[in-house]
Amino acid sequence: MSERTNILQELKELQSSLTPGLVPGYQVPESFFENFPALMLGRVKALEAADAREEIETLSPLLSSISRKAPYSVPGGYFQELGSRMPKDEAPEKLPAMLAGLKDKPTFAVPAGYFENLPEQILAKANGQKAPVVSITKRSWFRYAAAAVVIAFVAIFGIVYQNQNSVDPETRSYAWVEKNMKKVSTDEINRFVELASQESNDLARIEGNDDISNLLKDVSDKEIQDFLNETLIGENEEDDLLWN
Amino acid sequence: MSLTTTDTELLVQFRDPVTKEKAYTSLIRKYQEKLYWHIRRMVVDHDDANDVLQNVFIRVWKGLENFREDSQLYTWLYRIATNECLTFLEQQKKRTSVSLDEEEGGLTHKIKADENFDANKLEWKLQLAIQQLPEKQRIVFQLRYYDEMPYEEMSKVLETSEGALKASYHHAVKKIEDYILNH
Numbered sequence: 075m076s077e078r079t080n081i082l083q084e085l086k087e088l089q090s091s092l093t094p095g096l097v098p099g100y101q102v103p104e105s106f107f108e109n110f111p112a113l114m115l116g117r118v119k120a121l122e123a124a125d126a127r128e129e130i131e132t133l134s135p136l137l138s139s140i141s142r143k144a145p146y147s148v149p150g151g152y153f154q155e156l157g158s159r160m161p162k163d164e165a166p167e168k169l170p171a172m173l174a175g176l177k178d179k180p181t182f183a184v185p186a187g188y189f190e191n192l193p194e195q196i197l198a199k200a201n202g203q204k205a206p207v208v209s210i211t212k213r214s215w216f217r218y219a220a221a222a223v224v225i226a227f228v229a230i231f232g233i234v235y236q237n238q239n240s241v242d243p244e245t246r247s248y249a250w251v252e253k254n255m256k257k258v259s260t261d262e263i264n265r266f267v268e269l270a271s272q273e274s275n276d277l278a279r280i281e282g283n284d285d286i287s288n289l290l291k292d293v294s295d296k297e298i299q300d301f302l303n304e305t306l307i308g309e310n311e312e313d314d315l316l317w318n
Numbered sequence: 319m320s321l322t323t324t325d326t327e328l329l330v331q332f333r334d335p336v337t338k339e340k341a342y343t344s345l346i347r348k349y350q351e352k353l354y355w356h357i358r359r360m361v362v363d364h365d366d367a368n369d370v371l372q373n374v375f376i377r378v379w380k381g382l383e384n385f386r387e388d389s390q391l392y393t394w395l396y397r398i399a400t401n402e403c404l405t406f407l408e409q410q411k412k413r414t415s416v417s418l419d420e421e422e423g424g425l426t427h428k429i430k431a432d433e434n435f436d437a438n439k440l441e442w443k444l445q446l447a448i449q450q451l452p453e454k455q456r457i458v459f460q461l462r463y464y465d466e467m468p469y470e471e472m473s474k475v476l477e478t479s480e481g482a483l484k485a486s487y488h489h490a491v492k493k494i495e496d497y498i499l500n501h
Contacts, residue, residue, distance in 0.1 A: 113492075117488055120488065126463070126467075129462075130463060133491045134492075134494075136499075137463070137491060137495060140440050143441070144358065144359060144441070145432075145434060145435075145436075145439070145442055146362070146364070146432060147364075147433065149364065156346060157350070160343075160346060
């Protein structure tokens, strides 16, 4: 047995669609291959046709025999009237009849002979009269008054605003300090505090100085105690003044 | 390709303000039926065809001044008409929520609703068969079969290669023939 026969036998046993003779998944129209050559011949002839008529005769004698006139009906006179019905441009909308009728009717009365005499009147005036002079001072007083009111309002508002912002240090010391402290930076405040603490340290060193001991060696303890009793009361009063 | 003498004269007259309207009217008279039937075969209904045809000529009024004359005038007119048809069908599709390829369902209905419709007559069967084609193939078939438009001109109308148009037309003929023979 040849290899080929073995393979075919195996495919048959498996009922595979690859087996010749078995119907595959895709169907081919009946007589497709019989008609195909003639179809292709017709197509290549149509490609070489001189015009559309010859082409359709080659491709389909059936279609070439059907009337080219479409069977649809057209309203009578349609083509005769089409040209006149076409809007030619963005024409203005048609006015309703009522408005169209009123368009040319005069409304206001004009003196008799007005338009006929007008050119001569104007000419006479132009020749006989000087040009009118418009005084520069003849202006509406109302405008000046309005301007003055606006200026006064702005000035008053400015003064009031300025007063509200200014602070007297004698009458409103706290507000004055608060306002001016805002101008001092944090670094400057810290530096001031550092300097102040250094000064207090310096004072502490001064108090431990030997010179003071020498000055007080001739003063009795009772005198020192009396002195301290007198100054203690006074210091308290001064503290009150400082903190208030 | 140069314009015909008549089309050249029409263009010259149209571009002259004095004779513009006269030229426009002449142009409408010359091409109205051809364009009408091209449109009517696409949209089927007369009222729809009338709307589309008028839209076409309005576009012509606005655009003819700038017509470049690199194709025949009627090619340009057909191109406008084809585009207006496609726009109209697209709008109809949106209104009725029907896909363009299913549009023939609605148009088939309109064909059958025509007062003169006769299912036994070959010319009516042809109209029904045409509606089975895809939209662009429908246009190709109608331009070639009814208007006998050269492929070179059709290529400019539809902006498709001549080879593709020929193939499309040949397929369309086959499909239509099969439809007529089987219905």
